[in-house]
Amino acid sequence: MFFFKKPVEIPAPDQALPGRSEPIATAETHFVNGAPLKGPYPASHIQVQFGMGCFWGTERVFWTLPGVAVTAAGYAAGATPNPTYEEVCSGLTGHNEVVLVVYDPQAIAFETLLKAFWENHDPTQGMRQGNDMGTQYRSGIYTATPEQRAAAEASKTAYGEALAARGRGPITTEILDAGPFYFAEDYHQQYLAKNPGGYCGLGGTGIACPIGTGIAADA
Numbered sequence: 001m002f003f004f005k006k007p008v009e010i011p012a013p014d015q016a017l018p019g020r021s022e023p024i025a026t027a028e029t030h031f032v033n034g035a036p037l038k039g040p041y042p043a044s045h046i047q048v049q050f051g052m053g054c055f056w057g058t059e060r061v062f063w064t065l066p067g068v069a070v071t072a073a074g075y076a077a078g079a080t081p082n083p084t085y086e087e088v089c090s091g092l093t094g095h096n097e098v099v100l101v102v103y104d105p106q107a108i109a110f111e112t113l114l115k116a117f118w119e120n121h122d123p124t125q126g127m128r129q130g131n132d133m134g135t136q137y138r139s140g141i142y143t144a145t146p147e148q149r150a151a152a153e154a155s156k157t158a159y160g161e162a163l164a165a166r167g168r169g170p171i172t173t174e175i176l177d178a179g180p181f182y183f184a185e186d187y188h189q190q191y192l193a194k195n196p197g198g199y200c201g202l203g204g205t206g207i208a209c210p211i212g213t214g215i216a217a218d219a
Contacts, residue, residue, distance in 0.1 A: 008127045010094045010135050016079035017092045023082050026072075026183040031190035032063050035070045038183065041102050045069055048101050048113065048148055049076050049178050051140035052121035053129025055097040056191040057200035061120045062101045063190065067108025072100040073184040073191070076142055077174070082182055088136050097136045100181050110148060111211050114155040117141065118209040121202050123173045124163065130201045139171075142178040149175065159209045166207050 027037050041047070052058040055073040063071040075088050078095030088095045101113060121129055123139040143149040152175045160171045183189075192198050 008135065011092055013079040016094050017087050019080035020082045023183065024084055024185060027186045027189045030070055032193050037070065037072050037189065041070060045102050045104050047144045049098045049142035049181060050101060050117050051096040051098040051138060052117065052202060053132055053137045054201045055099050055188065056198060057202035059099045059190060060192045061116055062099060065108060065112065065116060068101055068103045070102040073188040074098055074100055075182045075184060076179060077140060077176060085185055085188065091134050095136060096138055096140050098140065098142065110151055114152060115209045115211055118155065118159045119204050122205050123171045124169045126172045130203055132201045139173040141173060141175045144178050149177065155209065155211045158211050162207055162210055163205065168205060
């Protein structure tokens with residue numbers, strides 16, 4: 001998406017852009033399944049946020065999984081309230097490009113989401129993903145419950161061991177309790193459904209994540 005040199009460190013809150021008090025405009029409904037993008041979501045459903053690089057490709061990974069009710073592109077883990085895409089791209093908001101995933105835990109296990117997360121990007125690249133450079137492309141999991149966080153940390157350890165066994169470097173993924181999620185602009189929502197030939201910078205390591213399915217670490 002953006003290939004020029006940008007900051008590779010997250011700005012301190014007092015150095016971040018000021019943002020705005022009101023949310024930016026976005027879509028009303030999910031382009032793929034017609035669900036209300038901002039809810040209300042069923043009380044039985046759970047939320048989590050994933051950052052895997054460009055959120056266009058990340059969102060497609062998750063909306064295809066049975067049991068996922070809603071996905072939305074947005075910005076999280078930064079300091080600037082209600083940022084725009086251009087502000088996030090500057091590297092001066094601290095935000096990551098993430099996807100909000102709303103799922104039914106009776107229909108899909110959280111471990112299945114984690115497996116999809118680890119296997120569809122390279123979590124060892126720090127502040128980039130492939131050719132996409134900058135803090136907005138960092139790998140991250142932003143959890144809504146203590147149980148999610150514990151599972152995410154355990155999966156990080158397991159996948160780190162699988163990567164190390166194949167000579168890969170350490171995982172740089174940040175795992176944090178979810179803070180505010182800011183919906184991205186309308187045109188980013190379900191972008192690759194609207195533009196099937198559009199850019200997607202995601203690329204996994206080719207190494208299976210040994211969680212939830214009994215897959216061996218060297219699969």
